[in-house]
Amino acid sequence: MYKADDLDLLLPSFKPYVLAVEAALVARGFQAIPFDTWRSPKEAAKYAALKVGQANSMHIYKVACDHICALHGWECKKNKCEFFQAYGQEVERVGMIWGGRFKSRFDAPHMQACTIADQDRVRTIADEVARDAFIRARLCKPLHAA
Ligand SMILES: [Zn+2]
């Protein structure tokens, strides 16, 4: 069994969207495990060295979350499981950014609250309350409209 990471490590503006995606997947018969939420800069550097992440990852800023399939982890394709397709659809349905569309590195488990265009700005906001306010103001869609 996979261990779920703590969603309370995410910014309060972002967490409800993560929960909404998880609930939508349950309704479709899938179970998503929040495998990775916040990363320390040290952890991010380690992931970057292994080429499975970026040193300046959005996870450091608490605006990104990775999910995997409760049944297959990352290995859905060979199990003919459509988890990651459904995940991408639900992430985008609530107005979040899905890593499956990244040109730099296909990252199906990844969802984040800010657009690629906003990433550099988010990195400059050191204060967490201010960063949360920025994300809240920039969210593409209110959750109730999802
Ligand atoms: Zn699966």
Ligand SMILES: [Zn+2]
């Ligand atoms: Zn990620």
